[in-house]
Amino acid sequence: MDYANRKRPPQRKSAKGKNNRKAPQRQVPWGIVVLAIVLVVALVLGLRFIAGGNPDAPATTTEVPASTPQPTAEPIPEKPEERWQYIEELENLEVEVDVPERELGPPKLMQCGSFRKQSDAERLRAAIAMQGLESKIYPSNGGTWYRVVLGPYETKRAAEADRHTLQRANIHGCQIWNWNL
Template identity: 85%
Template sequence: MDYANRKRPPQRKPRSANKGKKQAPQRQVPWGIVVLAIILVIALIAGLRFIAGGNPEAPLQSTQDVPASTPEMQAEPMPEKPEERWQYIEELENLEVEVDVPERELGPPKLMQCGSFRQRADAERLKAAIAMQGLESEIYPSNGGTWYRVVLGPYETKRAAEADRHTLQRASIHGCQIWNWNL
């Protein structure tokens, strides 16, 4: 359908029940709302002046009315600032702090497994990628020689294992898991 060349429908004349009477007068201005709006504006202005601390009845003082200071009005100079004395420095110089640090319990050694493969060639490929990052890994056959695990470690702490895992993640070697294993 062509909307651009479409003809407009013919205009209907409004039906009027009162054909001979005058039309309804225009709507009158709601004076109650106008008066309420004026009162609210005046209240807002008065509230702002009250918040600002200004007194609308008080005349503004000019800066020219302030007399210049006379010698009688000048006060004596302030005394010098006393030197502060810190007592805690002298008190803490000779004190020692004793802290009881319990021995860290080392759990079982941690091993990090980075892959488990059916083909030894796949395990060798991962071992070579790990070696390129400067880490040493071992391939352990498991399940009767049908699976080959690529394992790093043993680590004494989990923190050391996490550090190596982050090194491997930066080299896009993901999926390494840290376990409490003994071989």
């Protein structure tokens, strides 16, 4: 069904040509109005009772006689000078921490590419050399593949630092391995 091109239904017209319907008049619920007024009056009277006691009793003020003796104020003793002991104790204290020796695993090598043609491997090696890093080309599979390898690194952190240097130069795809050549 096509709702966009649908026509409006015809309106019924009365004999006079005007709509004879009148808006329905709402009646005021007097019971709810009276209940609301009673609740408001009860709330006000309750608050007055809590705040001032009896709401019908006249308010009276009481005065304090001026002849009551004032207590004499003694001077406040001076604050004693505090001497902190922990400052002296911490100056002479030494903290000993046991740091375990870091185990060095096998040396890490980073391979940045593997090519069929030695000229492609030389091109990548030159791009790596432009970043100040030294790489080597290792032939594998009887000279059919040429791998471009950096390292060996003693720690993975040193290899990661060089990999980030190469990534900043848009040389991606370098992988760090536990290899021994």
